[in-house]
Amino acid sequence: MNARQSLSDRVSALAKSKLKSDLDVSFANVNLAQARLLLLDAQNNEQSAMASLSAILGYSSLQVFDLVENSQPVARPPANIDALITEALTRRPELMALNYKYLSQQKLHAAGRDQCCRRSARWEQ
Numbered sequence: 001m002n003a004r005q006s007l008s009d010r011v012s013a014l015a016k017s018k019l020k021s022d023l024d025v026s027f028a029n030v031n032l033a034q035a036r037l038l039l040l041d042a043q044n045n046e047q048s049a050m051a052s053l054s055a056i057l058g059y060s061s062l063q064v065f066d067l068v069e070n071s072q073p074v075a076r077p078p079a080n081i082d083a084l085i086t087e088a089l090t091r092r093p094e095l096m097a098l099n100y101k102y103l104s105q106q107k108l109h110a111a112g113r114d115q116c117c118r119r120s121a122r123w124e125q
Contacts, residue, residue, distance in 0.1 A: 004028075004035040 011028040014020035047062075054063040077084060089095070 001032075001035040001039055004032045008032045 008028040011024050015025045051062050
């Protein structure tokens with residue numbers, strides 16, 4: 001955009017000296033306006049991408065991330081993809097939470113049953 005700004009300034013200066021026409025100045029100004037619009041569009045796209053990334057990562061509000069180039073090569077997945085799928089399914093946080101909740105309910109039920117059995121054993125004595 002700086003290059004288009006300087007071009008517009010030069011064409012305007014040449015037009016004042018009567019070395020360029022007003023049409024050339026208009027073209028340079030249109031070119032500069034187009035550059036500003038492209039810059040605003042790029043900034044808008046960047047903000048939209050940050051908002052989408054924030055939402056995908058689970059943030060409730062916009063987060064600004066410093067993106068860096070990954071210099072390490074990506075390792076190929078192992079040939080046995082079934083092991084990866086099994087590991088992914090067993091390590092899913094929501095499934096682990098459900099499993100812990102289920103185990104907790106089982107232990108709570110067993111504790112209640114044991115307590116009830118102790119009470120009935122006391123009554124029988």
